[in-house]
Amino acid sequence: MDSIQSRNQKGFTLWFTGLPCSGKSAVADRVAEVLKEQGLNVERLDGDIVRKDLTRDLGFSKEDRDENIRRVTFVAKLLTRNGVAVLTSFISPYRQVRARARKEIGNFIEVYVKCPVEVCIERDMKDMYKKALNGEIKEFTGVSDPYEEPINPEILLETDKETIEESTQKVIKRLNDLGYLP
Numbered sequence: 419m420d421s422i423q424s425r426n427q428k429g430f431t432l433w434f435t436g437l438p439c440s441g442k443s444a445v446a447d448r449v450a451e452v453l454k455e456q457g458l459n460v461e462r463l464d465g466d467i468v469r470k471d472l473t474r475d476l477g478f479s480k481e482d483r484d485e486n487i488r489r490v491t492f493v494a495k496l497l498t499r500n501g502v503a504v505l506t507s508f509i510s511p512y513r514q515v516r517a518r519a520r521k522e523i524g525n526f527i528e529v530y531v532k533c534p535v536e537v538c539i540e541r542d543m544k545d546m547y548k549k550a551l552n553g554e555i556k557e558f559t560g561v562s563d564p565y566e567e568p569i570n571p572e573i574l575l576e577t578d579k580e581t582i583e584e585s586t587q588k589v590i591k592r593l594n595d596l597g598y599l600p
């Protein structure tokens with residue numbers, strides 16, 4: 419059932435960007451839960467899931483990464499303009515591609531999930547850094563492929579210094595300050 423609150427909801431996209439294992443998915447999942455509890459219509463677009471479906475034909479060359487984000491941007495734009503709270507979590511390492519997403523989507527909130535690469539390497543849940551460091555995986559962001567840091571993100575999270583819960587509260591507070599929460 420549609421509540422009055424969700425019908426009046428102003429759509430936005432929270433765009434989480436950062437190195438592999440920086441904590442994009444972990445924090446975005448938690449923020450999504452909190453927003454759902456507040457009665458918002460929420461959609462998550464996560465790198466691991468999207469790459470198995472919408473963009474399963476793509477690899478990790480610059481060209482394919484750009485195409486991956488181009489398709490995600492298109493979907494996020496459709497959802498945002500229909501009042502959904504969209505949370506995307508993609509490495510999205512290129513500044514120009516994020517700038518394009520910002521322009522296309524409109525209500526765009528860039529969340530830089532900052533974490534030193536050494537800490538990301540310690541986390542390495544999927545053994546991806548290990549494979550990148552021994553050369554099994556090529557073009558791995560942070561090891562053999564560039565990550566261009568956001569210059570002026572709306573939200574900066576430092577996941578080596580704050581807990582998932584603290585990062586989550588930071589995002590919620592900023593959304594509230596920006597007038598996106600009912």
Ligand SMILES: Nc1ncnc2c1ncn2[C@@H]1O[C@H](COP(=O)(O)OP(=O)(O)OP(=O)(O)O)[C@@H](O)[C@H]1O
Pocket residue numbers: 436437438439440441442443444445465466507508509541543576577578579580581582585
């Ligand atoms: N303060 C913190 N903030 C976020 N994640 C943390 C924090 N401390 C520990 N972690 C853990 O670090 C891991 C981060 O993994 P996560 O999958 O969220 O990274 P990711 O940025 O989505 O990586 P990928 O680009 O590979 O999808 C999780 O297991 C999470 O529980």
Ligand SMILES: [Mg+2]
Pocket residue numbers: 442443444464465466507
């Ligand atoms: Mg992730």
